[in-house]
Amino acid sequence: MTEAEEYPPIEAYGVVGNLETCALVAPDGSIDWFPFPHLESPTILAAILDADRGGRFRITPTDGFESERRYVGDTNVLETTFRTDEGTATVTDFLPPASRVDHPKKVLYRKVGCADGTVDFAVELEPQFDYGRADATIESVDDGVLAEGGDERTLLESPIDLEIEDGRITGDLSLQAGEEAWFLLRCTGAEDANTDPEAALEETIAYWTDWVHDCDADDDCAFEGPWHDSVVRSQLVLKLLTHAESGAIAAAPTASLPEDVGGVRNWDYRFNWLRDTGFTVQALMNLGTADEGRDYFDWFMDLCQADDPAAIQPLYGLHGESDLEERELDHLEGYRGSSPVRIGNGAAQQRQHDVYGELLLAVDEMRQHGRGLSDDEWTRIRDIVDYVREIWDEPDAGIWEVRGGDRHFVHSKVLCWVALDRGLAIATDGGHDAPLEAWRETRETIREDVLEHGYDEDLGAFVQAYGTDAVDATGLLLPIVGFLPFDDERVQGTIAAIEDRLLEDEIFVLRYDGDDGLPGEEGAFVLCSCWLIDALALSGRVDDAQSRFETLLEYLSPLGLLAEELDPETGSHLGNYPQAFSHVGIVNSALYLGYARGHETPGPPPMGIRLGEPSVDLES
Structure with missing residues (x-):
C-alpha cells in the first residue's frame, strides 16, 4: 500500500x-x-x-x-x-x-x-x-x-x-x-x-435539520449569495465543535495534523483559545444561534471570574482545564511521517496580551446584542482592563504563539488598545464604575506608541513587531477593530504591503514573513485570506473582495470543510481539520460582503461596520 x-x-x-x-x-x-x-x-x-x-x-x-x-x-x-x-x-x-x-x-x-x-x-x-x-x-x-x-x-x-x-x-x-x-x-x-438504530438516525437528522440556520425566500438574509450553503456548513461545523456541557468551542477536533507535511509543525488543537472569542461570538449571533453564543460567552466569563487577570491563559480545556502539558508520542510516526506527534499544548503557558482585547471585543459584541453585565462580571472586566494598563508595554508571544522568544508585537499592542477602548465604551454605556480618565490616558499612550514604533514610513505599512520590517496579516485587523479608519493611508498601505509580500495567487495569504523560531515552512492561513476579503470589502473594493471569496470557496473540501491552512501550490489542506477559526472566517466574510451589498441582519451591525468606519457606502 x-x-x-x-x-x-x-x-x-x-x-x-x-x-x-x-x-x-x-x-x-x-x-x-x-x-x-x-x-x-x-x-x-x-x-x-x-x-x-x-x-x-x-x-x-x-x-x-x-x-x-x-x-x-x-x-x-x-x-x-x-x-x-x-x-x-x-x-x-x-x-x-x-x-x-x-x-x-x-x-x-x-x-x-x-x-x-x-x-x-x-x-x-x-x-x-x-x-x-x-x-x-x-x-x-x-x-x-x-x-x-x-x-x-x-x-x-x-x-x-x-x-x-x-x-x-x-x-x-x-x-x-x-x-x-x-x-x-x-x-x-x-x-x-x-438502542433503536433507525429511530436514532431519524431523530439525529431531525435535530440537525431543526437546529440549523434557515431563511425563507423572502428574507433579506445577510448571508445571501452563492456562498449561502458554505455558510450553513460552517455553522454545522462550529456546532459540532461545541461541547454540550460547557459551551466551549474547540479549535479543531484533531491533534498533530501537520502544517508542513513531514515537518515538526504539529500541534494539538482540541482546546478552546480565548483569542477566538470576539469573532466567534459575532459569527454565532449573526447566524441566529443565540443560545450557542450566550453559552460560549458565559463559559469564558466564568473563566475570567475564576482567575486573576495575570493568570488567564490563552487556551483551556473544554471543561476549563488549565493543565494542558505538551507531550510527544514517540511511538506514532505522524501523518505521512510528520513528527513529533504532540498532545497537549505548551502555548497554554505563554503570555499573549492580545487575549484581553479579544475578550473585550466579545463582551462588547454581546452588549450590542443586549447582554448586560452583573456587578461581579463588571468587576472582573474592570480588573482585566486595569491589568492591561500595567502590562501593555511588555513583550509577549503574540497571537501566532511564536516559539522564538517574546517580542513587542504590533497586534498585541493594538489589542491592548482595544481592551481600553471597549472597556471605556462598556463602562460609559452601562454606567459602570471605572477610572475613565486613567483608561483614556493609557489608550492614547498605546495608540501613540504603536503609530511611532509599529509603523514603517519607508514601507508605508505597519510591521509585525517593533524594530523589524516583517509584515503580518494581523495588520488587516487594524481598521476592523477600530484602531484606524479604512480610508487611512496607513491602513491602505498595510493592505497593499500584505498583498505584495504575503499574498499568492490572489487568495492565499501567509500569516507573516518573519522568523518564528521553528524550522520548515507552512501553508497559507485560511483565516488570513478571510481577513483580506473583509478588509477589501469594507475598503470599497467590494467586487474584488467577492471575487476572491468565491475563489477561496473553491478550495473547500468536497464536503464543505476547511483545515487551518492551504498549500498555495497544490490547494491541499494542511493542519488540524476541520478548523473552527477557518469556518468562523467564512461566516464573517459572508457577513461583511452581505453588508457591503446592502443586506442587513436582525441584530446590530458587526464590529467591522460598527467600529471600523468602512469606506464602502453601506446604504447604496
Whole structure:
C-alpha cells in the first residue's frame, strides 16, 4: 500500500460527532480518528497519525470501487456511497447529539445499505486505546466482540460473525439490493443501553435539520449569495465543535495534523483559545444561534471570574482545564511521517496580551446584542482592563504563539488598545464604575506608541513587531477593530504591503514573513485570506473582495470543510481539520460582503461596520 493510500489527503475526510467528541471518516469507509469520551481525551482510533499502530474501524468493499461523500441535507450525518462493478451501497455514519435526542450518545452508528446489485464488504476494527499505549484485550461475547484497554472499552455489535486475530477484529459482509446491516460501536457506558438504530438516525437528522440556520425566500438574509450553503456548513461545523456541557468551542477536533507535511509543525488543537472569542461570538449571533453564543460567552466569563487577570491563559480545556502539558508520542510516526506527534499544548503557558482585547471585543459584541453585565462580571472586566494598563508595554508571544522568544508585537499592542477602548465604551454605556480618565490616558499612550514604533514610513505599512520590517496579516485587523479608519493611508498601505509580500495567487495569504523560531515552512492561513476579503470589502473594493471569496470557496473540501491552512501550490489542506477559526472566517466574510451589498441582519451591525468606519457606502 502506498503512502497516499495509507494516508488520504486531509481534505478527503468527513467528520461526525455528538457534541462531546468527533470521528473522522476516510473515503474508503475507515474511521481513522476517534478520541473518547471527549475531544481532548485519548484516542481509541488514530490511524490518521499512524496507519499501522493508530487503530481504525473500516467497512470497505472488497472489490475495486469509487466513492462519493455527502451529508444528509443540512446535518452532520455522513453518507459514503460506494460503486463497484457489481453494485452500489452506502455507509451512513453518525453519533446522536448529547442531551439532544433520546438515544445514547456513546454509540457510534454505522449503517450499511445496498441500493442495487451485490456488494461485498470487509469489516475491520483495530482498537488502540490511549493513543495505542494501553495493552488491549479482545474477546467474543454474546452481542459481538468486546475490547478493553486502560480505562476504556468498546463493544462492537455486529450482524455477522467476527474473528479475532493479532489484535484485529475482522468479518465479511455481503449485501444484495434492498438489504441493510447495522454495526454499533458501543463505548464505555453504553454497552447495555437500549438502542433503536433507525429511530436514532431519524431523530439525529431531525435535530440537525431543526437546529440549523434557515431563511425563507423572502428574507433579506445577510448571508445571501452563492456562498449561502458554505455558510450553513460552517455553522454545522462550529456546532459540532461545541461541547454540550460547557459551551466551549474547540479549535479543531484533531491533534498533530501537520502544517508542513513531514515537518515538526504539529500541534494539538482540541482546546478552546480565548483569542477566538470576539469573532466567534459575532459569527454565532449573526447566524441566529443565540443560545450557542450566550453559552460560549458565559463559559469564558466564568473563566475570567475564576482567575486573576495575570493568570488567564490563552487556551483551556473544554471543561476549563488549565493543565494542558505538551507531550510527544514517540511511538506514532505522524501523518505521512510528520513528527513529533504532540498532545497537549505548551502555548497554554505563554503570555499573549492580545487575549484581553479579544475578550473585550466579545463582551462588547454581546452588549450590542443586549447582554448586560452583573456587578461581579463588571468587576472582573474592570480588573482585566486595569491589568492591561500595567502590562501593555511588555513583550509577549503574540497571537501566532511564536516559539522564538517574546517580542513587542504590533497586534498585541493594538489589542491592548482595544481592551481600553471597549472597556471605556462598556463602562460609559452601562454606567459602570471605572477610572475613565486613567483608561483614556493609557489608550492614547498605546495608540501613540504603536503609530511611532509599529509603523514603517519607508514601507508605508505597519510591521509585525517593533524594530523589524516583517509584515503580518494581523495588520488587516487594524481598521476592523477600530484602531484606524479604512480610508487611512496607513491602513491602505498595510493592505497593499500584505498583498505584495504575503499574498499568492490572489487568495492565499501567509500569516507573516518573519522568523518564528521553528524550522520548515507552512501553508497559507485560511483565516488570513478571510481577513483580506473583509478588509477589501469594507475598503470599497467590494467586487474584488467577492471575487476572491468565491475563489477561496473553491478550495473547500468536497464536503464543505476547511483545515487551518492551504498549500498555495497544490490547494491541499494542511493542519488540524476541520478548523473552527477557518469556518468562523467564512461566516464573517459572508457577513461583511452581505453588508457591503446592502443586506442587513436582525441584530446590530458587526464590529467591522460598527467600529471600523468602512469606506464602502453601506446604504447604496
